[in-house]
Amino acid sequence: MNMLDHTFNALADPTRRAILARLAQGEATVGELAKPFAISQPAISRHLKVLEKASLISNERQGKHRRCRLRPEALDSAATWLEFHRRFWTGSLDRLDAHLKSEKKPR
Amino acid sequence: MNMLDHTFNALADPTRRAILARLAQGEATVGELAKPFAISQPAISRHLKVLEKASLISNERQGKHRRCRLRPEALDSAATWLEFHRRFWTGSLDRLDAHLKSEKKPR
DNA sequence: AAGTTATATAACATATCCGTTAAATGAATA
DNA sequence: TATTCATTTAACGGATATGTTATATAACTT
Numbered sequence: 001m002n003m004l005d006h007t008f009n010a011l012a013d014p015t016r017r018a019i020l021a022r023l024a025q026g027e028a029t030v031g032e033l034a035k036p037f038a039i040s041q042p043a044i045s046r047h048l049k050v051l052e053k054a055s056l057i058s059n060e061r062q063g064k065h066r067r068c069r070l071r072p073e074a075l076d077s078a079a080t081w082l083e084f085h086r087r088f089w090t091g092s093l094d095r096l097d098a099h100l101k102s103e104k105k106p107r
Numbered sequence: 108m109n110m111l112d113h114t115f116n117a118l119a120d121p122t123r124r125a126i127l128a129r130l131a132q133g134e135a136t137v138g139e140l141a142k143p144f145a146i147s148q149p150a151i152s153r154h155l156k157v158l159e160k161a162s163l164i165s166n167e168r169q170g171k172h173r174r175c176r177l178r179p180e181a182l183d184s185a186a187t188w189l190e191f192h193r194r195f196w197t198g199s200l201d202r203l204d205a206h207l208k209s210e211k212k213p214r
Numbered sequence: 215a216a217g218t219t220a221t222a223t224a225a226c227a228t229a230t231c232c233g234t235t236a237a238a239t240g241a242a243t244a
Numbered sequence: 245t246a247t248t249c250a251t252t253t254a255a256c257g258g259a260t261a262t263g264t265t266a267t268a269t270a271a272c273t274t
Binding site (some may be wrong): 218223 | 245246247248249250251252253254255256257258259260261262263264265266267268269270271272273274
């Protein structure tokens with residue numbers, strides 16, 4: 001698994017995206033993150049592990065709590081990949097489109 | 108599963124990203140797409156199904172072949188999500204940073 | 215030291231993923 | 245019509261994902 005795999009995989013789950021959205025409002029402990037969800041706390045802990053492995057979050061022990069925060073740089077490679085391909089694909093299709101149009105004219 | 112789930116999930120696999128990269132060079136049949144990979148052709152067919160479900164590609168029967176092409180719009184929602192969060196996260200952290208700095212000054 | 219709180223880990227069930235090979239389908243060709 | 249080619253679908257197996265509950269750990273509190 002490379003970095004993009006981990007990032008896209010982590011982002012493919014709505015619970016994990018919701019956790020990220022929550023963290024975008026500010027740091028939170030595991031318990032605070034788990035509270036709004038209908039699933040158990042261990043399940044959240046494992047989602048956090050996935051986000052951690054993707055470097056999307058980090059955490060730091062604070063007494064008996066563990067405080068989580070975003071690592072925004074982790075989005076960079078995914079955003080770069082997406083932007084590049086989005087432009088490249090569209091560019092290719094534009095050229096194809098132009099090509100097809102220029103083919104049609106002569107007839 | 109919503110659209111982002113499908114998109115991110117589809118992009119999380121390196122074989123599928125390679126297929127997309129290949130299609131960015133131009134349309135191709137299933138067989139042409141399968142050839143460079145070490146895995147069986149039915150396996151490729153199923154990757155193509157995943158990409159199709161994510162609306163990342165479409166295909167059209169042409170005689171006994173099936174020709175695949177990219178659907179670049181499918182990247183839009185994912186790119187939008189990523190860009191938004193990337194900026195938002197960074198913005199939040201900048202504000203946090205500024206906040207922490209402004210807290211320190213008075214002392 | 216004992217109890218409480220926050221979180222992680224273990225053990226388990228179920229579902230999905232991803233690959234395989236074999237058989238089915240659909241269309242072109244002999 | 246029978247054969248061949250391109251692709252899909254079926255049936256299977258093993259690995260991974262995601263949830264559960266029960267138990268362990270780690271740090272505060274009494």
